[in-house]
Amino acid sequence: MTRIDFEAVDQPTCSIVILAWRLTDILLDCLASIRASEGAPSYEVVIVLNGADPAVRDTVAREVSGAVIVDLPHNVGFGGGCNAGAADARGESLVFLNDDTVVDPHWLARLHGAAGEAPRAVASLLLNVDGTVQEAGSRxxxxxxxxQLGRDLPLVEARDTGLLEQRSVDYGSAAALLVPADAFRAAAGFDPAFEPAYFEDVDLQFRLRAAGLDVVFEPAARVTHLSGASTSASHAFRDWAYAHALPVFVSRWSTVLANAPAEDAPLEALCPIPLDAALANGGRTLPTAEQIRSGAADTALAIARGFGLDTGLRYDTLIADYQRVEALYLATEARYGEQVAELSRHLTAHVNRVAQLESELGSLQGETGRLNARLHDLDSRGPVGLARWQAGKILAKRGHGQA
Incomplete structure (x- = not known):
């Protein structure tokens, strides 16, 4: 692959923050698509090596130049990695982009253009690899x-239903999301309470709305997203991360959720977020990249411990369930063992008898078939043939008697 060189920019308008962990060729495809942007505002690319595999580090060092590199020795989760990249970013707008995406050449220009003069977050149109809609904003x-609104709809159908119009949304996936840098820092970025993943982007955009910003969906800013390729392949880990983050989100936004729109409500119906500056950052400040880097080992250890504890609890539950089933089986066997054995003997005898009858039935069916064939043959010969057959039977009997 041709080396990907990004031009040095003194004062970038946008900072594209990409977390790199375990993808190599897919990451390069993403970076190459950014490099092919047309009509885009000035930008820098910030690659966060979020506990990245050696192969990823080697690929970035060998194939990419001109990008800002933020090196975290351990994976600190999605939000923590994005915060580290944002802390070192210089752009007026932060654009969070997954490494398993390929952007349209006009994506960045249209995404930034949709931000307009009033500070607001802008979500991209995410597409599946087959060109159908993955997300046209979310509720x-x-x-x-x-x-994910419009999920799996063909573009024509999504357009006909009004989904491909710029509009306010509850939130848009941080797989391709623009946030004004000042607003992101004022909101203290992604909340580490959601580490390692899930709901951190929803929570951030709810807090931005609490600070008075709008969140809009821009259908002209198109991104193809592999969806899930950049996350852990372990279903158990993802299940744990979701189960960990869900109650945090529900507890924080319970009042808002109580008034949330129904799934089939009109597109303009949104969760009602109250204006509350205190809610916007919860008293937190955005940590520096160095603070995140120095605490990366502790963060990764806390994540591992949380997952390990959950796995241990699940294992203990499975063992307890197995022991209960085993005890029930033994008690049942002790109480009904003789009856079960007797029933088993009767059942075996019946099965054997059925097999014998099936064998006899097969023999009878074969004999019946032969007789039917003979009768059909005689019938085809008419009365003379039938008389000869009967005479033959009589002679055969006499001969048998004489013998």
Missing amino acids: VLSDAVTV
């Missing part, structure tokens, strides 16, 4: 379930 329901 949050009363039970905190998130709905």
Whole structure:
């Protein structure tokens, strides 16, 4: 692959923050698509090596130049990694982009253009690899379930239903999201309470809305997203991360969720976020990249311990369930063992008898078939043939008697 060189920019308008962990070729495809941008504002690319594999580090060092590199020795989760990249970013707008994406050449220009003069966050149109819609903005329901609007719809159908219009949304995936840098820092960035993943982007955009910003969806800013390629392949880990983050989100936004729109509500229906500056950052400040880097080992250890504790609890539950089932089986066997054995003997005898009858039935069916064939043959010969057959039977009997 041709080396990807990004031009040095003194004062970038946008800082594109990308977390790199375990993808190599897919990451390079993402970076190459950014480099092919047309009509874009000045930008820098900030690559966060978020506990990245050696192969990823080697690939970035060998194939990429001109990008800002933020090196974290351990994976601190999605939010922590994005915060580290944002802390070192210089752009007026922060653009968070997953490493498993390929952007349209006009994506950045249209995303930034949609931000306009009034500070607001802007979500991209995410597409599946087959060109269908993955997300045209998202909605949050009363039970905190998130709905990706237009998911799997063909573009024509999505357009006909009004989904491909610029509009306010509850939130947009941080797989391709623009946030004004000042607003992001005022909100203290992604909340580490959601580490390692899930709901941190929803929470951030709810807090931005609490600070008075709008969150809009821009359908002209198109990104193809592999979805999930940049996250852990372990279903158990993802299940744990979701189960950890969900109650944090529900507790913080319970009043808002109580008034959330239904899934099939009109597109303009949003979760009602009260204006509350204190809610916007919760008294936190955005840590520096060095603070995140120096605490990376502790963060990664806390994540590992949390997952390990959850795994241990699940294992203990499985063992307890197994022991209960085993005890029930032994008690049942002790109480009904003789009856079960007797029933088993009767059942075996019946099965054997059925097999014998099936064998006899097969023999009878074969004999019946032969007789039917003979009768059909005689019938085809008419009365003379039938008389000869009967005479033959009589002679055969006589001969048998004489013998």
